[in-house]
Amino acid sequence: MNGSNASEASRAPLFVKICGLRTAEDVDAAVEAGADAIGFVFAPGGPRTVDPALARPLAERVPGHVLTVGVFRGQPVAEVRALARAAGVRAVQLHGDEGPAHYAELRPDGWTLIRATSCHGEPSALGELGEDLLLLDAPAPGSGEPWDWSAGSFTPPAGRWILAGGLHTGNVADAVRTTRPWGVDVSSGVEARRGVKDPRLIREFLRAARSVE
Numbered sequence: 001m002n003g004s005n006a007s008e009a010s011r012a013p014l015f016v017k018i019c020g021l022r023t024a025e026d027v028d029a030a031v032e033a034g035a036d037a038i039g040f041v042f043a044p045g046g047p048r049t050v051d052p053a054l055a056r057p058l059a060e061r062v063p064g065h066v067l068t069v070g071v072f073r074g075q076p077v078a079e080v081r082a083l084a085r086a087a088g089v090r091a092v093q094l095h096g097d098e099g100p101a102h103y104a105e106l107r108p109d110g111w112t113l114i115r116a117t118s119c120h121g122e123p124s125a126l127g128e129l130g131e132d133l134l135l136l137d138a139p140a141p142g143s144g145e146p147w148d149w150s151a152g153s154f155t156p157p158a159g160r161w162i163l164a165g166g167l168h169t170g171n172v173a174d175a176v177r178t179t180r181p182w183g184v185d186v187s188s189g190v191e192a193r194r195g196v197k198d199p200r201l202i203r204e205f206l207r208a209a210r211s212v213e
């Protein structure tokens with residue numbers, strides 16, 4: 001996965017992550033439809049939250065070319081490490097206000113580190129806190145609420161950044177055309193109702209996301 005500037009990133013095949021999965025049927029649908037990454041939410045208290053006993057067998061269904069991602073928010077390093085190890089995921093996505101020390105402590109574990117942040121006008125640089133991938137999200141992650149990614153509203157970072165927040169089959173192609181991200185991430189937009197994925201919507205999302213030249 002090379003690509004150190006925005007134009008290179010836009011020419012690479014679009015990376016697509018489907019987040020918040022809880023069932024084998026949904027995992028299989030995402031993998032078969034060509035997802036590059038599957039996310040399991042370990043941030044507590046939400047409708048998509050899983051524990052390692054549920055997530056591990058799901059992660060084990062995922063072939064090696066698809067990245068398994070544990071999603072966390074404001075949890076201590078020891079908790080992130082324990083949950084990610086127990087579930088057997090290969091990447092860790094942090095949604096809280098974790099600082100560089102958090103990333104540095106997790107680095108030796110070998111996970112791909114994803115920093116999720118909301119875009120407040122000031123561009124965030126990839127790697128600023130020691131992450132491998134940068135995810136630009138809405139202020140309320142997993143809410144399905146979009147943010148203003150229209151042309152001129154923000155400066156897209158260079159390199160491997162992922163657009164998230166309120167994406168769905170009907171807007172993802174426009175979002176990709178406008179912002180030229182390295183990847184996209186969706187959760188609510190592929191759900192029949194909050195916390196319940198719809199395999200048909202997963203397939204349609206992947207098709208729409210990849211329809212942009």
Ligand SMILES: O=C(O)c1ccccc1NCC(=O)[C@H](O)[C@H](O)COP(=O)(O)O
Binds near residue numbers: 137189
């Ligand atoms: O989904 C959750 O419940 C969640 C809770 C805490 C932190 C992150 C969470 N989700 C992250 C995601 O699902 C995605 O990375 C992203 O926010 C896109 O969400 P959506 O707008 O629902 O497509």
